[in-house]
Amino acid sequence: MEVPILKQGAVLIATFQAALSDEDLNHLRMGLVQQVVKFRSRAVIVDVTAMDVMDSFASRTLREIAHMIRLRGAETVIVGIQPEVAFAMVQLGLTLEGVATALDLEEGLAYLNEKFKTMN
Amino acid sequence: MSKREVNMKDTGIPSHPSAGGEAPSELLRELVAHLRQNRTQLREEWVVRITETRLLTAMTKEEIFAEATSVYDSYVEALETEAFEALQAYARNLSERIIPRGVETHEVVGIVLLLRDVLARSLFAKYQTDFKKLNRILDAYEPAANRIANTVAVGFVQERERVIRQQQEAIRELSTPVLQVRERLLILPIIGVIDPQRARQLTEQLLRGIRTNRAKVVVIDITGVAAMDLTVANNLVQTVEASRLLGATVIVTGLSPEIAQTLVTIGVDLGKMNTVGDLQGGIEQAERLLGYKVEKLAEPR
Numbered sequence: 001m002e003v004p005i006l007k008q009g010a011v012l013i014a015t016f017q018a019a020l021s022d023e024d025l026n027h028l029r030m031g032l033v034q035q036v037v038k039f040r041s042r043a044v045i046v047d048v049t050a051m052d053v054m055d056s057f058a059s060r061t062l063r064e065i066a067h068m069i070r071l072r073g074a075e076t077v078i079v080g081i082q083p084e085v086a087f088a089m090v091q092l093g094l095t096l097e098g099v100a101t102a103l104d105l106e107e108g109l110a111y112l113n114e115k116f117k118t119m120n
Numbered sequence: 121m122s123k124r125e126v127n128m129k130d131t132g133i134p135s136h137p138s139a140g141g142e143a144p145s146e147l148l149r150e151l152v153a154h155l156r157q158n159r160t161q162l163r164e165e166w167v168v169r170i171t172e173t174r175l176l177t178a179m180t181k182e183e184i185f186a187e188a189t190s191v192y193d194s195y196v197e198a199l200e201t202e203a204f205e206a207l208q209a210y211a212r213n214l215s216e217r218i219i220p221r222g223v224e225t226h227e228v229v230g231i232v233l234l235l236r237d238v239l240a241r242s243l244f245a246k247y248q249t250d251f252k253k254l255n256r257i258l259d260a261y262e263p264a265a266n267r268i269a270n271t272v273a274v275g276f277v278q279e280r281e282r283v284i285r286q287q288q289e290a291i292r293e294l295s296t297p298v299l300q301v302r303e304r305l306l307i308l309p310i311i312g313v314i315d316p317q318r319a320r321q322l323t324e325q326l327l328r329g330i331r332t333n334r335a336k337v338v339v340i341d342i343t344g345v346a347a348m349d350l351t352v353a354n355n356l357v358q359t360v361e362a363s364r365l366l367g368a369t370v371i372v373t374g375l376s377p378e379i380a381q382t383l384v385t386i387g388v389d390l391g392k393m394n395t396v397g398d399l400q401g402g403i404e405q406a407e408r409l410l411g412y413k414v415e416k417l418a419e420p421r
Contacts, residue, residue, distance in 0.1 A: 075311035080365070083327035086362040095361045103334055111367075 010042040018050045022055040025061040033068045041075050045108045049080030059094040066099040147260040150167050152200040156393045163192045166238045175230045178222040198266050204271050207225035209277025228276045236265045298329035304336040311344030319355040330368045337409050339402040343374030350386050
């Protein structure tokens with residue numbers, strides 16, 4: 001399944017679909033980092049609004065994506081985690097520790113703007 | 121499965137034709153026909169008995185009459201069709217209507233038993249000259265009538281239990297309001313006893329509130345909570361973590377010395393929790409996080 005990745009200035013926005021297989025996630029992991037390199041992006045927003053379920057593999061993949069992207073000097077923000085999904089995740093101990101999160105795309109962009117401002 | 125076998129299973133009537141020669145289903149048909157023919161008179165008699173026994177005092181005479189009509193017809197239909205699922209659905213529907221009027225369980229059981237008696241007496245009256253036939257008719261009537269009384273009573277009780285559960289849920293929701301005190305700032309004051317179920321419901325309500333109000337900071341105040349066990353303490357930590365996944369920071373305020381002791385003893389990772397002494401301090405910190413500065417401009421008037 002193709003995951004659309006849009007470029008908004010120095011930020012890449014990847015919108016995850018509802019049912020991503022493990023294989024899709026693996027492709028994404030490589031793909032996103034490659035895009036960050038290609039466009040010299042400063043940040044990636046991963047929008048998971050459409051995901052109504054988040055298992056341990058998806059959660060681990062998101063953390064790995066964030067770490068890999070940080071090695072390229074860029075920031076990752078996960079946005080759009082649904083309340084029910086968040087609840088289920090913390091019960092399973094999947095806290096996405098060390099990865100920035102925001103309510104939605106708008107908040108994610110606002111967070112990055114603040115961060116870039118203080119960085120520059 | 122032939123009708124005869126169904127009869128035996130549902131109403132307990134022996135499947136062989138009795139000494140008089142009629143099949144049980146024939147007897148039931150005869151019985152149902154009699155109840156239909158004498159509907160007006162028997163229903164009237166029943167309503168009189170209901171009023172005499174002081175049942176359904178919460179309802180007006182017109183209401184009692186209307187409900188009596190529909191119960192009578194459903195009763196006779198259940199006798200005729202032996203469709204007890206339909207009767208159960210009817211009973212629940214009836215209960216849904218009369219429970220808010222304050223009708224009690226003993227009243228519902230009472231009126232159904234009264235109807236059973238009224239109908240039985242009319243059978244005595246009709247077949248009093250043929251004792252053997254009367255016995256056969258009662259053999260057909262009694263098991264079915266008992267089943268009906270049972271079905272209606274159980275239907276009523278089930279509906280009551282459903283209402284109680286609904287009310288409990290409503291009370292739980294009311295007692296954990298999620299309040300917005302500033303743009304992007306929510307307060308969740310918790311008072312009383314938190315059991316695991318309430319804790320879970322609290323978390324769900326808070327997460328929904330964070331999304332609806334686009335909150336960036338939440339202050340959870342537990343000044344009003346006397347004690348907390350391991351499950352609830354863990355739930356609090358989970359609430360903090362889940363809120364973060366929605367982009368909100370949680371400040372916990374009002375931890376009593378007892379609860380602070382509990383949390384330390386059971387080894388809750390307090391590094392994950394942002395705590396401030398009291399609600400006032402919590403709100404002040406929240407405002408700072410949100411970029412507010414509160415300045416006093418004049419003395420109170």
